[in-house]
Amino acid sequence: MAAPYAVYLLVISAYPIVFALVLVFLRWDLVTAPSFAGFDNLRMLANDGRFWRAVANTFVFLSIHVPLQIVTALGLALALNRKLAGRGFWRAAFFLPVVISGAVVAILWSNLYATDVGLINKLLVKIGIAPVSWLTDPNTAMPAIAVMVTWKNVGFYVIIYLAGLQYIPRSCQEAIEIEGASAWQRFRYLTLPSLLPQTILVVTLSTINGFQLFIEPYVMTGGGPLRRTYSVVLYLYTNAFAYQKMGYAATIGVALALIIGAVVFIQRRVIGKAEAL
């Protein structure tokens, strides 16, 4: 009864993983026969400025997205974690962008960020601030995308934090109040440490999400300006679809998987150490 699944796993999961590793050593444009490339792809990758630019871009993205995500999601969760009128409504409002397609969100925000007719600049001008060329200025493009992605996903992480907040025993909350803690001290000594597992989850998931960025730069900036929003997956896609370099694209894919694995591993270690303090 489980046989079809086993077959599926083999064909759709196992075989591609293995073949990906094989492709690393091949040169192939899908039209002519594949040819052996030795370590060429790996050498190219190591020296490929565009690839490392994409990796650097991702770190720029993450350095803004992850902290922002934690702060906003946690803040909203704390605000929602009390007896509120219409709590279901608030929750639904924040979660709405999560269910909307990334392509739609990207198109929407392209328009919001538009330098001349975009909503954001119009509002800024109204309150007396000069308009910013969000998506055409190399320094603001990736941060702008980071803010947008944070906006899109925050509802999801609010739910995660809300669930975590439920688990803090009421007697602990009452005890720390009786012990004399101010609101900030309650947060620092009880709430935040209790939410460590959730925070780890937020960091891990949003990091993985950040490395998998595709539709946003694809739609909003095409990877520019000056390749500053070029993401790794976008580069992979371009190599496969536009340049027809299957071997190289597969190499990028493998490298990405390894980088993600390494980053997540390091993150967990660092946070684990921080917990021990």
Added chain:
Amino acid sequence: MPSVTFDHVRKSFGDAVVVEDFDLTVADGELLVLVGGSGSGKSTILRMVAGLEEVTSGTIRIDATDVTQLPPRARDVAMVFQDYGLYPHMSVRENLSLGLRIRKIAATEIDRRVTWAAGMLGLAPLLDRKPKQLSGGQRQRVAMGRAMVREPKVFLFDEPLSNLDAGLRAQMRIEIGGLQRRLKTTTIYVTHDQVEAMTLGDRIVVLADGRIQQIGRPIDLYRAPVNRFVAGFIGTPPMNFVEGGLREENGQLSFIAAGVSIKLRRDNAAKAKNGEPLTLGIRPEDLRLDTSPDRAAGAAPDGDALPGRVVLVERLGGTSHVHFDVEGGGSRLMASVSNDQLPDVGDTIRVRVPPERVHLFGSDGKTISNST
């Protein structure tokens, strides 16, 4: 100087009144027990002292300071919770010291207090463990230690032993009592277990439906309950009750119920009227088994002895409980007797009801007379 004063404290949630006119002064250094069933309001009262529940009307004063509107952290009280409320991510040492660290007490002083409390409670080897590595009894002690290091004006205990097994509970009862006597801190202790109340309390407040039923020393509640509720609540095993009425015949007052007639003393029954419905209460330990072998079964009930048929004998070691049905009547009563000459199930027995040990309650539940 009195330590905690409740001045006509009342608590309601919307239309539902949960605590009705609680008026009481707890003496400095006293261990006052609030006891009652669930819904009696006892926990609510405790939480109002802590500041975890708002007072609807009335005031609470701690040492002459009106704390009614103050938040918990301004009241200088410490509380031990039923599920202990230990911070799961902190070690025992950190749990004990957090309250002091928050109040910016000097590190040396914190150390001194933690060491002192840990010593008193036997926690010294556990200081670096986390709560999940501790047993229930150990967690209980950490919770108490946390309260102790604060050196607060009042200790508040909210059913601290309910989550422990019976043996541990008995042991912890003794420890808590001993601790409180040494520290001499005013303590308010909430429990549903009347054994805890009787053994720990300097005074006990019996609560039902948000109202005080009786306040007094344990022995006073036992000997002179003011109403049927207190009489039935205090004392293990609980008091026997029989419904019936009063009869006067030839100058002799008797309590009459189906199948029973019990002689009463005149001063006991003075306040009752002829024919008025009464409840008679007699504690199992006050009933005596009449062991003279020559009383024949079927003989007419003597004035103060009941004929009965044994349905169950619970042998408990030192004493035993004999459950019997009163012949000709509907009541099932229990006598606590020592172990010599225990009857068997099915035996016919005669049970003497000493008139001076009888409690009488009116139809309104209030006591008419108690045993002398």
Added chain:
Amino acid sequence: MLRRIGLYAGLALAALTFIYPFLWMASSTFKPREEFGSLALIPAHFTLDNYRTMWARAPFGRALLNSTMVATTITLAVLVFGSITAYAMARLTFRGRPVLNAATLAVLLVPGQLTLIPLYTLIVQLGWIDTYTALIVPYLFNATAILMLRQFFLQIPQSLIDAARMDGMSEMRILFTIFWPLSKPVLSIVAIFTFMGSWNEVLWPLLVVRDQQLMTLPQLLTVFALGGGAGSVGVSLASAMVLVIPVVVAYAFLQRNFIESMAGAGIKG
């Protein structure tokens, strides 16, 4: 009291930042070109031109059909095949069960980008480019769904299965007549996140489908908006609306199910 008002005000402001962009987007689609960019939510000159243009310029109706068909097929497949697999993994014993378990977990750890290119080459070699098959087959089984279903199936009492087996029921029968009715909550959770995942998927269709007639809605929308076919922002936003409206409507009625489903799947995955 004042703090309460402040809290609600803050929440309202925050909620507004999440809803307003969509409202603005919706209202922009009803504005003529000259009016576009105005901050007003109600268009001064209400028009359906943007929608007419969009519909005429690219096969959005067809794309809607494609997306619906693909998403529905995948969801049904995941539910049915997933249940069968989860049932086998939870209640049947067979050689290699632990291996299958481990493999399912492992699959979740591997980022999709690793297998993307090899799968693509496989599709090309099988001649499945520009076919519905290419859009559907790779998604027939979903590891997250299988794990969730398996978790749930583990909790159903063995006595139900034993009684059914003694009555002579086949395993498939047991699964669909006994387990399924009991599993409604899990099944609806799986259905929602599978459907939504498929509905919003863009990268894979962009790789394997070139023919506009076969494109899924988010794909066509992307191509349309980027390729300049829209001509004006109002038109490209109108095309986005086609993708969004069914989701928002469903969400308005089922938001609790959506939240439960997508949050739950995300945490497990």
